[in-house]
Amino acid sequence: MPEDNSAVLLELLDGCLRANRRSQEMLYKQFYGYAMGVCMRYTRNREAAREILNDGFLKVLTRLESYDRERSFKVWLGRIMINTALDHYRREARHQVHEDIQAAETAHVNEVAISQLSHAELMEMVQALPPAYRITFNLAVIDGYSHEEIAEQLGISVGASKSNLSRAREKLKVLLAKKTRDEYERVSR
Incomplete structure (x- = not known):
């Protein structure tokens, strides 16, 4: 994965800003593992995480001009993935019955x-x-x-x-x- 603000990453981002498909694909592949890790923390399964990841990358590509190159790209990307996961949660929460775990037994943790x-x-x-x-x-x-x-x-x-x-x-x-x-x-x- 290219270091934040490295020449390689900046060149890749410039390609994405020009809507170069190859640059977009390379950016996706370079940060897939990191982004998927973030998304997995907010979902129950890989399928939902992949949906969030793809929605998140779409936001990254359509909002790339707002990325501040003085800041960490990885942090910016992570924030977008978290916000996308929250959007997903809010959509899903409307359709789910909230589980009640008040009766959960207490346990001593070893x-x-x-x-x-x-x-x-x-x-x-x-x-x-x-x-x-x-x-x-x-x-x-x-x-x-x-x-x-x-x-x-x-x-x-x-x-x-x-x-x-x-x-x-x-x-x-x-x-x-x-x-x-x-x-x-x-x-x-």
């Missing part, structure tokens, strides 16, 4: 179990969260948004953002405890 989790296992647990919790968790914990920014992005109150994050963490604790319990039972057989 620090050793956390350290033994692979990245893929952790991502699987995050993706298993209900959409509102998953989005809030990613924005707050992974991407560093404040509750005020999350509330503004999602059209919810700051209190709802805090509640969603708290519930996401509790749900993750439950999922981790279940995984730990399942692993213990498998090993002890």
Whole structure:
């Protein structure tokens, strides 16, 4: 992947601004992995992430003239992917019934179990969260948004953002405890 503001990247961006198909394809291929990683954090499956990624790249290509070359392209691209994922979430949220996990059991989380989790296992647990919790968790914990920014992005109150994050963490604790319990039972057989 070209470094931000490298001559190679700037040349590629200039080609995209001229609507050069080859440059657009190369930009897509160069940043596909990074962008897909961002999108996967906000969805339950690869198909939805790919849809968000493609919508995001369309926005990148149509808004490229607004990119400030003094700033990091990768950060700008990431922000577009996050905003596209949020747009996708808002569209989907209108059609989904919100899951109630108030009755989720509380569990003690074993620090050793956390350290033994692979990245893929952790991502699987995050993706298993209900959409509102998953989005809030990613924005707050992974991407560093404040509750005020999350509330503004999602059209919810700051209190709802805090509640969603708290519930996401509790749900993750439950999922981790279940995984730990399942692993213990498998090993002890």
